[in-house]
Amino acid sequence: xxxxxxxxxxxxxxxxxxxxxxxxxxxxxxxxxxxxxxxxxxxxxxxxxxxxxxxxxxxxxxxxxxxxxxxxxxxxxxxxxxxxxxxxxxxxxxxxxxxxxxxxxxxxxxxxxxxxxxxxxxxxxxxxxxxxxxxxxxxxxxxxxxxxxxxxxxxxxxxxxxxxxxxxxxxxxxx
Amino acid sequence: xxxxxxxxxxxxxxxxxxxxxxxxxxxxxxxxxxxxxxxxxxxxxxxxxxxxxxxxxxxxxxxxxxxxxxxxxxxxxxxxxxxxxxxxxxxxxxxxxxxxxx
Numbered sequence: 001x002x003x004x005x006x007x008x009x010x011x012x013x014x015x016x017x018x019x020x021x022x023x024x025x026x027x028x029x030x031x032x033x034x035x036x037x038x039x040x041x042x043x044x045x046x047x048x049x050x051x052x053x054x055x056x057x058x059x060x061x062x063x064x065x066x067x068x069x070x071x072x073x074x075x076x077x078x079x080x081x082x083x084x085x086x087x088x089x090x091x092x093x094x095x096x097x098x099x100x101x102x103x104x105x106x107x108x109x110x111x112x113x114x115x116x117x118x119x120x121x122x123x124x125x126x127x128x129x130x131x132x133x134x135x136x137x138x139x140x141x142x143x144x145x146x147x148x149x150x151x152x153x154x155x156x157x158x159x160x161x162x163x164x165x166x167x168x169x170x171x172x173x174x175x
Numbered sequence: 176x177x178x179x180x181x182x183x184x185x186x187x188x189x190x191x192x193x194x195x196x197x198x199x200x201x202x203x204x205x206x207x208x209x210x211x212x213x214x215x216x217x218x219x220x221x222x223x224x225x226x227x228x229x230x231x232x233x234x235x236x237x238x239x240x241x242x243x244x245x246x247x248x249x250x251x252x253x254x255x256x257x258x259x260x261x262x263x264x265x266x267x268x269x270x271x272x273x274x275x276x277x
Contacts, residue, residue, distance in 0.1 A: 020202065028210060032210055032214065035191075039191075043224050045179050048224050048228060051224055054240065058243055059213075067210065124228070132234060132237050140237070144241055144244040144245075147245065147248050154251075159255045
């Protein structure tokens with residue numbers, strides 16, 4: 001088990017360092033996704049499979065897709081086709097692909113282990129997490145729902161205001 | 176077949192947090208700043224999961240879910256601000272955004 005932990009930790013640290021040191025934002029995002037996946041594998045080893053699933057679905061899925069959308073909206077314009085052609089270079093995929101392959105081999109190795117010696121430490125199932133969420137942490141759940149609503153309204157407002165400005169400018173020009 | 180000690184998870188969380196902090200301090204691109212903040216929040220979640228796994232309680236995962244909610248709200252508002260800033264000053268260099276209106 002320790003070997004798997006060391007491999008995952010090495011992949012996480014390597015991909016994080018590469019993520020913050022790339023000059024191209026899309027390459028950095030690829031390495032950041034690999035880093036999140038390796039941390040999810042460490043969650044799985046620490047006996048938190050529900051947190052590992054959430055890490056893959058929400059962090060590596062939803063939040064990174066938001067980053068990709070913003071990079072797409074920023075880098076559109078003349079010259080973006082050449083940029084896109086440069087990004088399709090297959091040599092750039094080698095680094096993240098090698099790190100992800102290490103992770104998936106490790107995942108299969110962890111899953112093929114027998115269950116008994118793995119559970120000296122109790123695995124915290126999602127049922128216990130749900131009971132704790134809906135019991136003593138009820139106020140926290142309500143507060144996080146308020147926070148998500150505030151985030152939704154804030155993102156909508158910030159994304160909309162520029163269009164209102166341009167419409168007002170158009171009206172004044174036409175008048 | 177030994178278990179992963181919780182201290183190792185905490186040490187890894189500290190190293191990931193240091194990497195994210197170095198990214199925030201070193202980079203000037205706003206998207207990279209947000210990405211480094213994500214790495215730091217992820218390290219905080221790893222610390223909570225490690226501690227919860229050491230004590231065998233579900234509280235660590237509950238706090239991880241709260242961190243996840245906070246990260247989602249933060250990144251949605253932050254990326255909307257990045258788009259707004261890019262429309263105004265046509266760059267993602269955070270040093271360029273050094274003037275206020277009013």
